[in-house]
Amino acid sequence: MEMEKKKTNGSSSTSTSIWMLSSMIIALFAFLVRVLVSLHPYSGAGNPPMYGDFEAQRHWMEITLHTSSKDWYRNTTSNNLSYWGLDYPPLTAYQSYAHGLLFLQPFAPDSVALFTSRGHESPLGKLLMRWTVLSSDTLIFFPAALYFIVVYYIRRGEKDVAWQLAMILLNPCLIIIDHGHFQYNCISLGLTLAAVAAIFSKNELIASVLFCLALNHKQMSAYFAPAFFSHLLGKSLRRQNPFLEVLKLGLVVLGTFALVWSPFLYSKEAVIQVLSRLAPFERGIYEDYVANFWCSTSILIKWKRLFTTVSLKLLSFSATFISVLPSMIQQIRDPSNHSFLYALLNSSFSFYLFSFQVHEKSILLPLLPASLLALEEPLLFRWLTYHAMLSMLPLLYRDHLILPYVALLTLFAFTHYSPYRRCNKGGIDSSVLQKVLMTSSLLCSLVLHLIYLTLQPPKKYPFLFEALIMILCFLQFVIITIYANRKQWMLLDCSVELEKAKKTL
Template identity: 30%
Template sequence: MSNRWGIFASALLLKLLLVPSYHSTDFEVHRNWLAITHTLPVGQWYYEATSEWTLDYPPFFAWFERALASLAPLFDAQMLDLAALGYASPETVLFQRLTVMATEAVYFAGILRMLRAIRVPSQHETLLLLLAFMSPGIIFVDHIHFQYNAFMYGIQLFSVACMFEGRHILGGALFAIVLNFKHIYLYQAPAYFVYLLAGFCFTAPFKFSIVRLASLGAVVVAVFAVSFGPFAQHIPQVLSRLFPFKRGLCHAYWAPNFWALYSFADRVLLLVLGRRGGEGAAASLTRGLVGDSVFSVLPNISPMQTVLLTVTAQLPILARLWTRPTPHVFLDSLILCGFGSYLFGWHVHEKAILMVLIPMSFAAIRTSKFARVFIVTAVSGFYSLFPLLFERQELITKSVILLLYSLCAVHFVGWATRPFSLSVLERLYLAGFFALLIYTELVHSAVFGQRLAFLPLMATSVYCSLGIVYGWFGFYALALSRS
């Protein structure tokens, strides 16, 4: 017990030290949402457009912001002014940072519940708690860049724990709740659907329980009714905010997935073939702009094609889950559904890699092979978030945090899965991150100045995508081969 609270206290101290750190435009996004939900009637929340950062999360998150807004005047009431665009007084920064830390207690509790549910041996409990709770991804995205992700992952971990405990209806309800906080969890919905259908509604190979299906459906419908009920007259407007399909295939900074490799290949072929890319292609692929992604040599990609690829990537593990609906296969399916959506989805953000790495932490010490795949994927995924923290003063912070995490992960995960050894190629790949860091942070600006500004981003994205794709193949092979 003392180890648990020691980890929590150490993490809290670190995050308090990060309060003055750089914060992104997401800080203003959430400040604006505080103002919207505090100032306007419910029916206007999803119409308000004074700021470009309009409310585009599901209703439960809007109510979450409304609850936080009730406490904001204790620090600085001006942050609730709709017209105060870009407002970031020291009191406002402190308030928003502290709310992230406070709500993260749900994440901590979710990890503990998950460790109990999967029956982790006591000697490994502290290790897995460290891997999940001290995740550099959560530190980078929530406590520096600024978002509220941890508490939602906490809710999902409670959901997964319920599945291990045989409390399927509660687990389904919790997933419906987290889905109504942030709709990115739709990526993992197929795993829930197949597991609950095959492992709960089917009570025997050819025996289907209508009662169980009706009970589960009633609970999920009730959650959505509570969420969307106050917006019943405005549902088309809410949905238009949640699903803005006009964005291009790649985000402004290429998420290190399959499309990053595809985009890079298009650039290489353009040079090899001596063609001259059109202005649209250049703008969409090498200037970091959000919009339609236009390729110069390779075929352009449509949203439907990404859907088909994503479904295809998920089918093998979902088929295994259908035939073996056990909690452990469900966890593998959750990881791989998130993985497939991250690799092949439309307009994926780099931060979505957390949907893979957080549940994957609980599979890291199954065997030495799983450990190797986890370490390569984790280092690649967490490093891929470095461009989010692009100011010079954050260089040491992000580098030290990832280095310490990586060294500890290799040491302790290796100890837990003895005999453990990274392959020569894995070691060389991980060592390559030092060269990548030196180039992107020091050499590029010294050699090119302000020219070729997208090149460091491209190098980071492509290099990290190699490790992440390796992790996908490796984890898939291990998951499908498990008895």
């Protein structure tokens, strides 16, 4: 696919046209892969009474189409909140409304009829639902990825930009969750990616708007908030009039929020009602087997039994805050583009590991900045992608998505090790010990795959294999976080030394 890579020895106009054509091919291919994955089952297919995420999204379209915006987040006769009540911010509600109006209502009105459409699974309805995700992906995530590539890597004169683009667009985890399991992460992640690109092209105000939109699509985008906040603050402090800069950003943020929330601003109760839907603290500190700190250590320390929910909230909040603090301080001191990507990674990982109510799928958030760093940190990126995929194995197994799981992971490996890459930078200079450790860990996980897919767990420990997968992934995630934090601080040291050198000169 990237055969053109080694051929760009012509004039600059030729290489631009080649780059445009090859990125188009990569985008087409990535889209093809998404369409192919959408042939496979989704979460909760044919599984009454609650079905799964597919039904949740379809139900939101039904509710937003047939009730007034005031009732979207309220329990009414036509909106029973105990059946997949809307628990994402307003932008998701608008998106559901738009998708219902443009896709499902005109072609298959039965699939979004009030009450009667619950568990609707007609072939046309399913196809239209799949196309709502496919179109969102192409309209938001793809352009955002191109925008990022152009402002970050092409301006730096990198050679392997086509490969970098393929790494962002062919991320197996994002594809399988959005187009297999069924969600719209492409929208919130695409908006975040566009915000990152906007920052790199020095459009801070646009970046703020985009990131606020991401926050308003999925509250999980807040995982990136510390990085955005500290980076923008650090930049503003370096301007002539820091106070004015901060004020401008603050006003833009408030304005965007006000606009998105305008239908709910008529009374204080309405706002609180929506907010209470967004923060479901009653669900406990963790669910299922997510490879984060609380769930993994619960094998040794029974957090849920030792502490009340209130104190756990406080505990998890402070743990998250402490773990994200170093990265924020670094950003405020030295808000460079390069370190910002690491800050995004570190901040989202802090949240994944330590915050309250984390889901397996939340690993997609740290994965985004990691995929943006693929050219510089190929080892980190592939290691994280593999383990992120592994951490979602139990979830995907329940969805009957093992075939696309295998296919996408293999496809990722092949595109990652493309023979048409120009240069193969190592990233980390790995020692022998590290290689041995990584090989053994990898072998363990491969064996774990086989065990999980073929053997029955012992009756006494029915979730033994899930727990093993969780612990293995948790360890890798911790190592990656420590490495990325160290790397971010090293960038600071570099820039400090550079400044010193400038001063002495």
